[in-house]
Amino acid sequence: ARAGDVLVFAASSLKTALDEAAQAYQAKTGQTVTLSYAATSALARQIEAGAPADLFVAASTDWMDTLAAGSLIAPDTRRDLLGNALVLVAPAPAAPLALADLPVRLGSGKLAMALVDAVPAGIYGKAALTSLGLWDTVAAQVAQTDNVRAALALVASGEAPFGVVYRTDALAEPRVATVADFPAASHAPIVYPAAAIAGRDSAEARALLDWLAGPEAGALFAAQGFTVLAE
Amino acid sequence: MTGWLGPEEWAAVALSLRVAFWATLCTLPLGILTAHALARWRFPGKHLLNGIVHLPLILPPVVTGYLLLMTFGTRAPVGAALQELGIFLAFRWTGAALAAGIMAFPLMVRAIRLSIEAVDPRLEQAAATLGAPRAWVWATITLPLILPGILAGAILAFAKAMGEFGATITFVSNIPGQTQTLPSAIYAFLQVPGGESAALRLVAVSVAVAMAALILSEVLARRIAARVGGA
Amino acid sequence: MTGWLGPEEWAAVALSLRVAFWATLCTLPLGILTAHALARWRFPGKHLLNGIVHLPLILPPVVTGYLLLMTFGTRAPVGAALQELGIFLAFRWTGAALAAGIMAFPLMVRAIRLSIEAVDPRLEQAAATLGAPRAWVWATITLPLILPGILAGAILAFAKAMGEFGATITFVSNIPGQTQTLPSAIYAFLQVPGGESAALRLVAVSVAVAMAALILSEVLARRIAARVGGA
Amino acid sequence: MTLSVRLHHAFAALTLDIAFDAPPGVTVLFGRSGSGKTSVADAVAGLLRPQSGRIAIGDRVLCDTQKGIWVPPHRRRLGYIFQQPRLFPHLSVRQNLTYGARFAPPDSPGPTLDAVVAMLGIEALLPRRPGALSGGEAARVAIGRALLSHPALILADEPLASLDAPRKAEILPYFEQLRDHSPVPVLYVSHSVTEVARLATTVVVLENGRVVRQGPADAVLADPQVTPLGAGEAGAMISATVRAHHDDGLSELSVGGLRLLVPRVSPAPGETLRLRIAAQDVMLATVRPEGVSALNIWPAVVTGIRLGEGPGALVQIEAGEARLLARITRRSVRALNLAEGTPVYAVLKAVSVARGGVPAR
Amino acid sequence: MTLSVRLHHAFAALTLDIAFDAPPGVTVLFGRSGSGKTSVADAVAGLLRPQSGRIAIGDRVLCDTQKGIWVPPHRRRLGYIFQQPRLFPHLSVRQNLTYGARFAPPDSPGPTLDAVVAMLGIEALLPRRPGALSGGEAARVAIGRALLSHPALILADEPLASLDAPRKAEILPYFEQLRDHSPVPVLYVSHSVTEVARLATTVVVLENGRVVRQGPADAVLADPQVTPLGAGEAGAMISATVRAHHDDGLSELSVGGLRLLVPRVSPAPGETLRLRIAAQDVMLATVRPEGVSALNIWPAVVTGIRLGEGPGALVQIEAGEARLLARITRRSVRALNLAEGTPVYAVLKAVSVARGGVPAR
């Protein structure tokens, strides 16, 4: 990146939202923003290995905590940027459903989720199902994918009758219908933390981060279905 | 987890072996046929066939996985037809084998094709003058002479199948005990901070298995070479 | 986005070509040497070398990428040493080429090795009796005779390099214009709902490029075969 | 059964334009290196598809480009002994030998494995693979492999070229026996006049892809015009009837009423055989020689004299009904005052007669 | 320079145990198929590493297993004409021919490309690739390739086996000239007695991997013990001095005082040459024959008679200083009452003397 450009490492599930935001920011300020999307784990490791990223937007807090523990982020810049919610989807069209009925409705079908011990959406989903007392009954039928998008695709293609995905994903995929919302209390809050990288927290980077946390970007994110967490 | 590897991990090892073995074995006849066609026959659409064979190499594995889902999914025409025949692929280890086989196919075909091209057609002619019909010539002259290439192709395919991840998880997801192969398990460990050491143990197993297969294939190849080389 | 592909996408196409080209070209000499050693020499540790060559095939690409990051990252010893020498790999296209080259290496070596094993050593002996030193024999007899294998190996490597994704994105991330290859771009599109059509366009470009390369290699191979076959 | 070959095929450097008929027996294709012999054999075997032509054995058409007939090689039932052995490297010698056996019709006549192995002296090689065989060993295995497929037509492309003289002497009688006692036609490529003389029923001489001379072996070989092929090669073929076999190892033959003593031949008394008398082995005398070791002295008359470029002359004589050639010096022609009609004595050493002798020197 | 070969090497089926010295000139390795000729040539070329042994040219040691000396093939400066041509398939014939030229020391003596191409008659093949060459064409290119590397030692493994007689006649003089006018030793493998007789300075006879006989060509070939190699092969080597060349194409030689007329030879008057007189070409008479076409009638005396198994007998005679062999029938031995000491006349046709004749029949 040329001097003055800002390079943002962001979890791939944020692509649509961040692409739009970056474009708007660029149009407004003339500031060049470059976005590199990959799995949060990969990006975090790259930052540990000295990647030239200025900002990091993760899909979960654990990797951000890891970076923070290693003093790799500028602590004062860390904030929870966005929130999301977890929903149960089925191939469209589908009627709403009470979560408690899930095991029955699932029958012998598969419940598509992201990796339940590894990928944030899967971890949240497992926690939610556990707290609802459903996990043990459905566990054997969970089909895990390497990312939440692939889980969505399994539902969209009709391969799996149900899937646990983010609300944002469900909204953007016309071939699925949201049949139930998971109560926010059933899992740890879904947050997308953001921070500037230690030593690279230039004025431009901080300005972008502030703007992303501001109302203009907030409107764009909200339109995608995200919860805007920043003040 | 009990002992060095937990039961789920052992299951993943066993599954990976099964998947790689069957993927290699079942694609071998088709691989040989395709290699033969590409090496020896002239037909319209040869370039196309060659391209299709290489496709899994060119496409990101995720794409291949999606294409598989769209072709062999339960709702997809081919997948449905196969189910009628009692062949179930979705969410089964058989589907993992299919994915691995397809991903390994180009490697196998190239190796076999090179050996076929190296066979001296004058030997096949000699066999024909002795009265052997084409299929017999093929089975008794060509096939034994290309065994080193078949072996090389098979071992490449096996190694690839042991390592295949992207297409597999996208197509059949990751169901412990059913479709969780070693690479899926390794991937899962790498997604969470601190999972490296667990991943490393699985990597070690994976490498050991593949090394054993490689050494076996080298020993076999040397025997074959000695048989053909004379003495 | 202007026209069919946006500038970022064109950049990805150009980058992928560059990465695949250099990955193939630079690994070719080492690939030939390794293939020759495996085919012809006897030395302790041959099995080990063979195993290491196949490693990228066996390991999930993420692991390879991770290992690369651990080895060639700016903070890793080797990476730091190389930087002293002015060789920058991490988060550069050169790193993408390294990753692609390593992933393609086993395919290249196998193809070339098979051709070397098919060369009649009696021709090399004949050249030696005519006074040609070993290196000259190799350059004037062995090399021309294995050209088909080298070509096959190179095209396999090129195709693999065009499609390589897991190790690349893990090692050098996915920075548009710098390390975003076609597969990374495709991946990013596939991570968000609605990205399929954009991904599809890139897949088409990828396939077209690879097809062109394949056809070119077939034509070249036929010429070489005609030269060696006589007439 | 007659093999009939008509073919036209243009290579970059040579155009084949071939027409000949090979009656039963051994037809030798004779001609210089590069004249197209192997190509003709390939076409008969179905390994070369001629641009145009027709090839048939009796009324079995193997190839007719006009009618679009093409019998693939494996249905032609032939045994092709290739110029280079082309053994299967991954099979043992025994497996090489028996490769064609399963495709031979069960009742097809032909030698047994044991007979062929004994004739070729390859017992010790049976379990080995061909990789490390010597040149001559490989050539012998290749001969055996072709014979053991019990073919309906044998193509032999210089089968004996890499063999030593004793080995040749052991194998040649097999081809003679094929010629004399088997209906299987043999197309035999050779550079050796001795082999041609011993084996050929018919000789087809190729030059630059064309047939320049063809016909019964006696006619072609007795023709002084064939001398361009090599001065040492002139000679005549004669037919002889076996009269008796003597105890001292000689056989008494009758050649048109004249007695001919030669080392023991195999045919029984009453049977006829063909002999080649090389022009070099015939001496002429104007006075009947006495007290000489030569056992055959025939009264004859000179019927023609052909003086060459060098010191030699080729004298055609008639002894009884037999026509012989004698190669002597011009100086002797003058010294003996030879002319057409001069009565002479033809002196032939019994050991010189080619048949039953050792083929190569 | 003398090539000295001592080697021991055990194959699975054959153990080589070889010791011979090849003085300058042509040393012919003679022996049946599978006797180890090619293996010996391979060892000299450095392609077979003997289990033990020593190989040296003059005082240049190529291999000495005791001292651990091993010169790799490419530093041995030899031209190896392999039994199978082994041409480089991806190079044109011209490139094949010139492949070794760049490694020859700049001042090394040897023929030019043009001379070799003309001798072998391969002008038309130069731009082609070896793939589609005929058997004889490939063999000729292989000969040329070896000669053009200007070697210090030539190994020729049956170089002429697949060539027609006229072609052989064109190439043989080249080897004769090498033998007579060049210091380059030639190790020559051949099955053809004619070639051996014309070329050999020294003959080494192999049997089952062992040297059973070696020595100057005249001695080995004149020895009746060599007959087991093939009945037709007996003969004697004699040395002759050229007296004069006559106008009618004959050369007058002197063999120990006796006059011998033969077709024109190349050496000038006063020079000596070696001739082979085949036992089959010698007729014996107890009465001096008159009016015969044979020009050479020598008084001689029988010095030995060897009766074979068959109808033949081998009679050793001395004419002047020359020792000859005559192959006649036992019947003639009896009829002429031959015994040791019997005075006889040896009758030799001028045209039968092998040298200057056409090598192969």
Ligand SMILES: Nc1ncnc2c1ncn2[C@@H]1O[C@H](COP(=O)(O)OP(=O)(O)OP(=O)(O)O)[C@@H](O)[C@H]1O
């Ligand atoms: N590498 C080897 N391994 C085992 N046996 C071998 C090897 N090379 C040669 N032989 C055997 O040694 C013997 C001698 O072989 P060689 O090629 O030297 O024979 P040759 O005298 O050249 O015969 P020919 O006249 O048929 O060419 C043969 O029986 C052959 O099969």
Ligand SMILES: Nc1ncnc2c1ncn2[C@@H]1O[C@H](COP(=O)(O)OP(=O)(O)OP(=O)(O)O)[C@@H](O)[C@H]1O
């Ligand atoms: N496929 C081909 N393409 C081009 N030229 C060919 C082909 N096959 C043979 N020729 C040429 O045709 C000529 C005849 O070849 P062929 O092999 O029939 O000769 P031949 O009579 O068997 O000679 P030899 O006695 O040397 O084996 C040769 O000059 C050869 O180079």
Ligand SMILES: [Mg+2]
């Ligand atoms: Mg030929």
Ligand SMILES: [Mg+2]
């Ligand atoms: Mg040999």
